[in-house]
Amino acid sequence: MESPLAALLWRSLRVYQVFGANTEVGKTVFTTLLCKSAKRNWKDENVSFLKPVSTGPLNEADDHHIKKFTTGVNHHTLLQYGIPVSPHTAALASGEVRASGEPIPSDNSILARCRDHASERAKAGKGWLFMETAGGVHSPSPSGSTQADMYTPLRLPVVLVGDAKLGGISQTIASFEALRIRGYDVQSIMLFQDKKYQNYLYLADYFLQKYNIPVMSLQEPPTRLESEARDVEAMKEYYEQRTEENIVGTVLEHLDLNHTKRLDRLESMAQKAHETIWYPFTQHEHLPAKDIMTIDSAYGDYFQTYNTKSSEYGALQASFDGSASWWTQGLGHANPQLTMAAAYAAGRYGHVMFAGAIHEPAMTLAENLLQGTGNSRLTRVFYSDNGSTGTEVAVKMGLRAARVRYGWGPSEKLGVIGLKGGYHGDTIGAMDCAEPCIYNENIEWYEGKGYWFDYPTILCKDGKWQISAPEGMEKELGQPQDYASLQQIFNVEAREKKNDHELYERFITEKLQTLRAQGRKFGALIMEPIVLGAGGMAFVDPLFQRTLVNVIRKSPYLFTDEEGVSPRPEASKEWSGLPILFDEVFTGLYRLGRFTPSTFLGVEPDVSVNAKLLTGGLVPLSTTMASEDIFNVFRSQEKVDALLHGHSYTAHPIGCQVGIESLKAMQRMDRRGEWDWAKNPGWASGSSSSSSSSTSSSAPSLAKKTAAGSRGGEVWSVWPLDLVESLSRMEKRVAGVWALGSVLAVHLKDEAGAGYSSNAALGLRSALAQGEADGNNGPWNIHSRVLGNVIYLMAGQTTTQEGVQQLSKMLVNSLK
Template identity: 55%
Template sequence: MPLPLPLPSPVSSLLWRSLRVYQVYGANTDVGKTIFSTLLCKAATRFWDNEQTAFLKPVSTGPLDEADDRHVQRFAPEVANKTLFQYDLAVSPHSAALASKRLIPPDESLLDEISKFASRRASLSRGWLFIETAGGVHSPGPSGSTQAELYMPLRLPVVLIGDAKLGGISQTISAFESLKIRGYDVEAVLLFREDKYQNHLYLTDYFRDQQGIPVKTVPEPPARGESISRDADSMLWYYETTSSSPTAQSILSYLAAQHSKRIDRLDSMRASAHKTIWYPFTQQKQLSASNITVIDSAQGDHFQTLTSSAPPSAPLLQPTFDASASWWTQGLGHGSPSLALAAAYAAGRYGHVMFAEAIHEPALALAENLLAGMANPRLTRVFYSDNGSTGAEVAVKMALRAARVRYGWGAEEEVGVLGLRGSYHGDTIGAMDCSEPGVFNEKVEWYEGRGFWFEYPTVMCREGRWVVEIPREMRSTASYGGHKAVFASLGDVFGVKDRENRGEGALYEQYIVDTLERLHREGRRFGALILEPVILGAGGMLLVDPLFQRVLVNVVRRSSHLFGQGEHRGAKEMGDSTTHWAGLPVVFDEVFTGIYRLGRFSAASFLHVDADISVHAKLLTGGLVPLCATLASESVFDAFGSDDKSDALLHGHSYTAHAVGCQVALESLRQMKEMDAHEEWAWAKTSYQRNEVPSKPSLGMSPESLIWSVWGPDFVNWVSQQTASSVGGAWALGTVLAIHMETKDGSAGYKSGAAKDIQASLARGAVVVEGIEGDGAGWNVHSRVLGNVLYVMAGHKTKEKSVRQLESILRRVLLEKKHQ
């Protein structure tokens, strides 16, 4: 079996001021791609005689004397040309590559070779480069990836060669749609003018009227005769006359204008956005136009972002690792063809259809999949909304109604929620009211914090040790020896059942019981417990001791006597305790932590307790479209049953359960579950199986519940020891890495700027990366900070090599900070 070539660094989209690069795709095999490429090359040398023109064939199959570059060389000798991979068999490139018994280039290596060739051309002088594909749009490359997907990261504008033969109209439109759905810009359609079928007449109207794309035709080339020399003379005459025609000139003039238009738009976007856009979570008085990131496209783990001012021969776009997973939504990689196809399928089948008292297959199938994936015996119902904030608000509506009905409170009575300090559940007013006063709501005029928020112990790796920090409110010299507990591994921390059996939860339980009893004496009413399981996201990427959250849920569930008031005090619990809520309805906000963000389908599994209501968004659709699902128990659902319609859950959106979102979510879940079942994260789990096995036997640590991260344990350990670089601690779980920085004045929280200098270093990308050829300055990292916390996320399809490169970058940045 041929050995793969080593993977290069990320490939950039190919865009220069000095070089106009176009990719020539064919609607089918034998439609004249090479003839049109030769025509375009000859016309470019004729009408742009002060510039240079080149032809590139990435992959060619068939006898060498019939190779496409030989054809170009014969009839356009003034054009520089090259073939990267030539295979002798006249079959599909993937078959030819296998049969050749030579090295099969991985997709990344092939793209890198194309990029290097184009870069050299751009550095020589102004000019043109035409890159011709092999076969049709979906003909496989050497690795087996179809060309439409193989070349996506380059995001080259396309000249599509239409099919003039019988059936060619359908082939051409199908090829166009395949390219369009994968993010290509088809700038022009070219085909031969054929009198018998006259496909060009239909296609001209179709593309002009429906797509705004010009269709140009040229005469068919002369038919082959019996004389090779005469055929050559005929073709030479054909190229000379056709390449000098007004049609050829108009094609190139249009392509040149489109190239300039694309660059002009990119150049103007920062200034236009600065004047036009109102950005979220941004103090725009402190934002300059030059600090706005212009994203031209995105593929896999990377954005393609506009670089700062550079000479004409320098690339205008660079790959930028999306280290915030695009605000925590991205899991399957940007530009996923499978998600795009799922969206297109549902859009074509349904568009959007109203959902009240109706059902469609994507919505029902998604509900069934979510309930099965959660494996929570309490959850039986699924309510759809549009985003996590709204889904959390719906969850609170559900919980408060259920509690009011059970405890008999009047609608006028003030009811709050229980939660954790610093928690965040969204920006709608109701979701905001579920969080304590803080930076996100302190200046919102309608905000009224409605609840009580517990202090809690946090977990962090500090100087190579996993430490549980006990807050002052619950410290006791008899417990944990004071203000912290130290564990050998993160696996030990998550062994919650064994820790509970050893009595480690007693301190937490006493604090929670004392607090609830005090609140009860004060006459406070609460209708829900709402938690972000394991990690508080926007509140500062805080890893909460899972044992504390487990104890909190269990105490609340057995404390109904502390939530009822007056004649309703101690209202009788209803039904089976494993399926019906007790004490208060428990809401888990898994918008951030769910759907494999932390390595499991549900973050609740870390706590070994089940929620009565669970909220899911973000990764639900793999980062493609907004959608949220709030899952609820039957006992919560029953609280809304009545003969009075006003008792119903009167909440909804025009786009509730939109078919496109549901279909995309189905595909996203399918891929995530398949990756999990096929152990595609085994490379990450292996190091944790060696390093993170609990030091004590744990009932809660079966092999399938291993605590692991894509970020290596040795790396996390190293980061935690960089106190000279102001690192206060770090943690990693699943795809998330959080680095907590300290300052001399002890400032922390959202308003702190302690992590800004690291963020700026990552954005500059001027670090040398171990294991990457060259100077390492071809790509950078786009990250977000939460005050004094820098967090970095990988996608679920991020390769081990990329993670190790990111670790190397972070090492260099932290070491640089140490010496500042």
Template identity: 50%
Template sequence: MDVIRSALWKSLHSYQVYGANTNVGKTIISTAICNSLRRKFPDQKIWYLKPVSTGPLAEADDCHVGKFVSGINADCLFQFDEPVSPHIAAQQSSDNVPSDSELLQSIYSKLSQYADRAPGWALVETAGGVHSPGPSGTSQVDLYRPLRLPTILVGDSNLGGISSSISAFESLHVRGYDTNLILLFSNHKYKNHEYLVDYFSKRNVTVLSIPAPPEWQPDGGDFQRMSDYYDTLSESEPMEHALSLLKANHESRIENLESMASRASSVIWYPFSQHQSISTATITTIDSAYGDHFQTLNMSRERTRHPLLSPTFDGSASWWTQGLGHGNPELSLAAAYAAGRYGHVMFAGTVYEQALTLAETLLANMRNSRLSRVFYSDNGSTGIEVAVKMAFRASVVRNRWDATVKDLEVIGLKGSYHGDTIGAMDCSEPSVYNGKVGWYTGRGYWFEYPTVKMVNSTWIVEVPEALKPELGSGSQYRSVSEIFNLSGRQSEPLANRYRTYIQKIIKKLVKEDKRRFGALILEPVVLGAGGMIVVDPLFQKLLVEVVRESRDIFESGPLDTRADWTGLPVIFDEVFTGLYRLGRFSSASFIGVEPDISVHAKLLTGGVVPLCATLASESIFESFVSPDKSDALMHGHSYTAHAIGCTVAQASLTSMLAMERDRSWDDFKTQWQDSRGPEIWSVWSKEFIEKLSNDPAVAGVIGLGSVLAITLKDSAGSGYTSTISQDLQSRLTQGNGREWNIHSRVLGNVIYLMSSLTSTSQNIRVIEEFVDSALHSSV
């Protein structure tokens, strides 16, 4: 699998040496550190590693270190003859040039070899400055980030070095590196050290200066002078301080990691967790995350020489939020920029560039002619509350009901769930999420519906037993695209049955039961928390159409010719399903209807910070326009449209739209091509999903966009309280002998996995193999 674990061993003190610029003395300081380590720890191994070197072999940095430090192991992985930047030297080389992943794997392999022979120390010295390119052209600060080695920064003691040193530190810091120490040469003319000590003392970073090396002289005595310099330096107070600091930081990092689970179990109250089943052993300690993976503490083996951290595939996409890879530098920089430019600025009667640009981007790319306004809130649940407030007010105004009406309800689907705040809870039927909450009332009617899944290599629309007398037994289809070919399916007998069934229920609810409704609310295509249920898109389409055609049932006021909704305002909860989670910018496009209100969060900021946008039509907006202040949408948060969230969201959407424009997902789409309907695709392979569908333990499987959901057969019954999927979840967590494992979440008898939008087909195929083997192995 193309994934690198963070490099951390208990017995190996490993550090990466970065330079604030070229020619700041990285190799001299690395040599000095190695020489001092050899003297201070004579019984330990000392290694020096130069991943990439350019220039004549005789002048290579590893040769310099080996010349002046006796007994050291000095290695270089890739040597290029031209004394230029590595990316230029690589272009001019006839040798094989390593890819980023090959270079990282080579470094990790070397460090693993060192750890096997430890206890000891290893220094990994980079080339040039922090942002100098590697052989592929990737900036080193991004190239080496997956290893997340603690950093020694060699500061610049020359004129202008204060700026370059601080800039280098910030480039490392914003990408999640831990810079333990800054070393630089003394320079009494510029006194950079004095300024940097004061500057970094406020940031809890130690800055030490050491004497500059002797200048070159044409008398041939340079070797002896440098040897004397290193020997003297090895016994100096700054070097003693530096080594003590590095040793203490290494030990405290490990001690902190190893104690976190125990400390957490006594002070943290976890969400959606029964604490009787939580212990120190069940808590996953995450040191960092990068790409598709957490780097988690490995507690399963004797770890003196084994890696302390293991890559763990983030199989829930961190509760459906992660889309562009953990540690994405573009999103990190966007957040830092907004924090630096604005911090937080209030958003009542004000505007700033990023909030406006984001609103315009969302409206333009929804391709929904109804939507014209954007309301910001802090997360999906509150965004739903906003949407319901909007819809209910529009219904009250249209029907000229008393503004204080208290009996309005929603129409929705069984198994849907829209969030954990009071109003959002009331939009869902009774369930394990709200059943024991004292304020829950359940304000609505929730339709049963047919579902979509693959069973025994066949895509089916399955009708619940209770609906079979009216809808029949369902249908089989040759492909998932055929199921989403809604224009073609309109002529099916099933379509007429759906329409008749929906009309009958609606008429009974309003005319006979005298219930009053203010909104239709749907999760388009997939019900997330309800169990990753794919609803027959034809049923959802016809439900919206019937509601909109039923003005005579729902509306009591005069027709407003300016309005763009009839029957009920339609809310689409795209918090989970929107923004390419299912392969399209808006999941509304799958069912071919335009909602009046649309709610978006989760992937909106690429998994960096919370933010939600509720989009509404102009007529919904106009329901709140009045001379009376109390008629306004009285909803907001102190952090409404916070600058960091809006800036990151704009960067996230820009990246996603570029990926679609650049056809980045074509490798996945090709295998799903089908002429029987619209483009429906998944990162999960067609072959893999078909194989799962034939497994005797599997009741059904779906793959759509980045979502894979496997429903397991459970003789004790299905639903959220089922425990049947926990064994499979455990096997994925244990890793079954692999150097990586999978973190997953379960929803009763459903186990689901979710990739990011940047996952590679190679990695997905490896994960598929693991899931398949775990399904057939025992704990």
């Protein structure tokens, strides 16, 4: 199994990628000059040339040219197709079959071979490696992806060969922008001096003024001669003259200096950050500079982090983003579709005023969200900047609606109903919606305003799925009960038919009656559906949450002193009892495998908050969707009655456009069954014995879907069921495990007690951070976050089956 790819960076080896603005712009000529000048100016060092993909006759191959016109330069081609056409066409026409049985090499296999070659050259000693691409920036790879996309994970600095011909100015700038928008560092531009068009003069001024990038131009090579021998002699003379001029040597000095600066900066940043940055959720007394992770770049599921143990394997290692960058990532870091969406909106709008205005991205995203959620109650979308603010907006909506309906004054003290361990953000208002805990108990203005229910939770223990009440609450919430599968637990309607909800209903009703008798007033129920994230990854029995909503909706008398108050009819779509607010910031938008986790409960909230995956992990944005009933509470002739909340960047077009693309991508994956490989092995049947984790991804999905997402009773995870069960049997260290959607949570035993203050998971986190120093694609590890005694890993919505298997193996080995 191939390990994740570490980007190419060694202190001893300067690796540069040569892109061309087009075909026939002189890439090979300039690369030859780079090789010759490097050999001339660094006589004691190695110089190497690599052509990953080449097309055309062997005698015209670029490494053949390097061999002919240089001395002492190592040269190699990975894939040579004999047909002089684009690589994707050549690969199809060649009929060549790799040893693995793939008719066409995958992008990953080509990148792995590039890394292998670079690693060998690094081991050979100090020197240079120039990697020349084929055709133009967007010329296809053998698989059909564009080269600009394919080579991105290598994160190599670039020398761009510009186009000196008519139209070349536009072609060169467009090529530069295509690279720049994908995060390539273009460090130098080289092109010929066509005296007629003089592109080199315009481009030199353009790139110096706009980007401070040097442009180097050279006299054009001699026209090809009919006599091969005379042509070779003419080119040799050209190369010797240009090399002696040492103009290319100055380019190399610039590249050499940039290489050193990059490494020095990576090496020093952690210490500088230690002296400068105030980190979130961090006790700085426990954070030495050596523990600060320096990120050079990111792509897909992985950071490229500075390897402080810097060895022959390179200065960078691939680090799996185990927390999904605080639960935001879903479509992969540096996703080109999201990047282009952001650039499009930035170019078209920048940022524009939203109050009393509308623009296409905000309108379309609102429409898509309302349609996607499938909640017939929700009709309005309020934009804000992040999840904490979004929940504050939701609470303002709920409290006002309850106050108006029940006739309470604006100074009346109102609380919220929630769940213990629930957490809704770090702003003061959001904090007040949570019970006193380690996050808020030392905050000066914090006042917990509400009541928070105990609840039963789900864990897989010793291979069995179990629902258990908090210790000491067995009488109220039931004794621990084992289930044959997670699907059985989530079949809430079947459990209701067996009256499993009655104990919960009695417990909830009695508690609410007691609170009413105490004179407590509440304005909303707010909770995270299914999983309470920051509170310790508590996996709540869905039947309890469903019952809590149903009790509140059918019992408005519990929240008012008025007599004869009846619940609102379901068909009216009006809120009943209390407004129901779902904080789906973490659990929404396919994090748990569905567009909305409310479908697990079979109830529809009156207000729903989304963020994080809303933009695929690229930029901050939050939405609070509300019912028309809630919206109408704020309508009047007085401005003071409006929802007076907003921020400067409300509904910023960049975030909205990225949100459109993100939702489109995830819904498309759902429709196409791109997660079926995860659903079928074990999860579909509820038994890991029915199928191994390596079951073919070709099996059909077992559940019916609707346009709003996966609604057919599917309960599944990208983390294999047999992994969950095997981890749960490690009883010496593991208290229990659960997985759903892209989330895996391992609850570790701690004799001192569980909770956020526990240190039980720190050892496992350290073991994962150690990773593998000698992976076949370079060093790699897992970066993870812990919540007390709980360590969790979060895959992306685009994480592959092979990727999950690699992570699972490292996790199991680290726990042994």
